[in-house]
Amino acid sequence: MCQPAAGPFYRAAGMTYLRYANICADLMRGVLKEPFKTKAMQRQAIYFRSATWADGKQGTSVITELKEVPTVKP
Numbered sequence: 001m002c003q004p005a006a007g008p009f010y011r012a013a014g015m016t017y018l019r020y021a022n023i024c025a026d027l028m029r030g031v032l033k034e035p036f037k038t039k040a041m042q043r044q045a046i047y048f049r050s051a052t053w054a055d056g057k058q059g060t061s062v063i064t065e066l067k068e069v070p071t072v073k074p
Contacts, residue, residue, distance in 0.1 A: 010020035029040045045065065052059040 008017070010017060013020075015023075029037065029044065032040055048064045049061050050064065051061045
């Protein structure tokens with residue numbers, strides 16, 4: 001009889017689950033055909049909203065858009 005795996009295979013490869021999921025999502029978006037590929041790329045946009053706080057009150061909010069997701073090569 002075969003023994004079950006000791007743990008997730010992405011851990012054996014030295015990755016976190018988040019990194020594994022991001023790689024899978026990138027690959028999936030890469031193989032899509034038009035018009036689905038364009039729609040998927042538009043949903044990939046990332047926005048951050050930040051604000052400074054002073055004396056317990058929120059200051060002006062600033063919205064920042066990332067042009068691409070930063071990646072770290074192993």
